[in-house]
Amino acid sequence: MPAYPIAVEDYVKVVYAHTEWQPEPITTSVLAGRLGLAASSVTEMVKKLGAQGLVDHVPYGAVTLTADGTALALRMLRRHRLIETWLVRHFDYAWDEVHDEAEVLEHALSDRLLDKIDDELGRPTRDPHGDPIPSRDGVVDQPAAVLLRLAAAGETVFVARISDRDPLLLRRLEAEGFTIDCSLTVASAEPFAVALGEREGTLDLSPDALDSIWVSRERPGRVK
Template sequence: MNGSTTVEDYVKTIYGHTEWQPESITPSVLAARMGLAASSVTEMVKKLAASGLVTHVPYGAITLTDQGRALALRMVRRHRLIETWLVESFGYGWDEVHDEAEVLEHALSDRMLDAISRQLGQPTRDPHGDPIPAADGTVRLPDAVLLSQASDGHRGAVVRISDRNPELLRWLDEHAVRLDAPIEVIERRPFGGALAVLVDGHPLDLGSDAAAAIWLAA
């Protein structure tokens, strides 16, 4: 992995952490997300700060600067367009595209990415519901609520499913939990039990990991 690729991966990960929730990322969380030693991440964050890509409070929050956010959005656009391309044009499953996109996002030219976007009809979201930033860096998140935090009786279409766990994606797909599927929250089972929902009218119990990976239209 070369230096520019490493920088791109770092800023993309930092951006992704706060895209759907407000908690800032810390070096320890960043290390866990990237599967790296804390000492390596600390040194890299210092380099990112020296390059003007992040601001950082020691042992505290890491925040992208305007320059860092612009680079992150460029990489996020690449990653999500490629994931969409792999699903739409090559028959990949939504649980199979992340690792492929991690490689290809650093290799394809801007011209190729623009051609892919045109071929796909300028998509605005990837196979998991994450918004694809426009070429100018603008990005629009849907008004959404995390299923695990939704109140009983809430009804809404699925607008996003986290792609962190491929096994969970496969399980959800088998139970018809996909983008745009209508879900109604029925109740939380007592004593920390599952979340009972209706998926397009069909009952399903979701564990905490699944409920924390699904966003519904607010």
């Protein structure tokens, strides 16, 4: 794969991640918000990505990745998520502290060192937040999961993924005992409350939590 500027790597990674857990395509305005850039700058960059064969874009429509763009995005997500896992397991970082560090390191580590890290970690398939880690060949094991808000009252589900977009929310959920793979029983839908594992009592969850927690109806394997 050819070498690309850091900005190009960041763009395709964000485009891919936007539709990884939900079906709505990303537009240039949404992409600008995610990257913290002016819409005009993003529109110009998307044109350049299109000229490089990395994205397809219809004016005022969605931005979608080509096969080459997807391959580059998966390469960057693999690097980002392996680094997050490495920082948590070997350097005692908390799961709300690793995103910004990985944003820097993912562009700096050599492929050789990354593969050594992967081997040292035992080739994990998920990062600390439950996001799948693409394999060296770009294969992604995407779990069947839905937002917690879609679970019905009385249903027992298992946490498959918690978005890392809000570090404060991650810290709050961790303090309340949430972990990847923990079981939740939905006690009520309004207000939305859950019983966590075998604990007595229930927890009321805020709308931001319900928009950040994905669950599976089957018990998943532990994070490798």
